[in-house]
Each structure stands twice: as structure tokens, then as C-alpha cells.
Amino acid sequence: MENQVPLRHHHYPETEAEYEVELTETENEFAEQLEEVEEKAHKQIQRYLLWGSLSVVVNIAMFYLFNSIFGVEYQISNLLAWVFSVQTAFWVDKLLVFKHASDHPFRDMGKFYGTRVFTYILEAVILYVGISLLSFHPTITKVIGHGLAVIGNYFFSKWFIFNNKAHTKA
Secondary structure: OOOOOOOOOOOOOOOHHHHHHHHHHHHHHHHHHHHHHHHHHHHHHHHHHHHHHHHHHHHHHHHHHHHHHOOOOHHHHHHHHHHHHHHHHHHHHHHHHOOOOOOOHHHHHHHHHHHHHHHHHHHHHHHHHHHHHOOOOHHHHHHHHHHHHHHHHHHHHHHHHOOOOOOOOO
16 A cells, blocks of 8 residues: 555646536536436336335225225224335335335334324324315325325435435445
């Protein structure tokens, strides 16, 4: 290590034309990198919409099953549906949407459930207002509330749980 020579840039632009050429090359490289990031984000959103629909179906179906078929009170039905769909969503998001490798899946699951609590509360409030105060149809109100929760869930998952910046496998 002690005999290593530090890296040096052997060519510095000497004219304004050379400077412009190097600047243009740098800008083009940056534009290519930005395009790759945008394409990756676009594909990630597409995967979230495609695979995330599975947890939405689980959530709405379980709510309907408990509330409309079994006659369970709507807030309890919502809680039960939430548990089933969050577990489904965790594994779908981890493995298929964000393709997140981690040495700590249970820590990730804890963070996942923690962020989902916020959107669960949002959904519970929407159900209370829609069903108890405004007398809307329970399943339709559930679809509206869950739709808003799904948007929040994407950003929580992307920014806080499956960001691949920490705790990833080498």
C-alpha cells in the first residue's frame, strides 16, 4: 500500500473547446444515468401496481367476507382484513416489487407493520366517517379508504423499508 501512487487525471482541458467537449461528455453520462434511474423507478411502480393488487384483493375480499358474509362489525372486519393483507403485502413487496435482499427480514417486517399502522388508522377513520356518519355502503367505503392507504403504503415501503441502502446482503 505504501508504494501506491495516487490516481491522477492526466488530461486537463487546455482550451475552451476541450472544456466544452468534456462538459458535454459528463452531461451525457449524467443524462444516461438519470434515464436508467427513471426507468428503474417506472418499472418498480408498474410492479407495485401489478403485484400490489394482490394484497388489495386480499384486503377487500377478507373485509367483505368477515363483514358481509359472517356479519362481523366493520371495524373488526377491517382489522382482520388488514392483518391478512399486510402479511401478503410484505412478502410481495419484499420479493417481487422492491426485490429487497436483507439479513434482517423480521426487522424489515416490524418496520413494514409499523408504517402500515399509520395507513390502517387513516383507513379506519375513513370507514368511521363513511359508514357510521354518512351511512355509505361498507364495501364501497372500504375500497375508497384502502385506495388512499395503498398510495401511502407505496411511499412508506419505498422510502423506509425496502430502500436497499442499509442492511442488504453483499
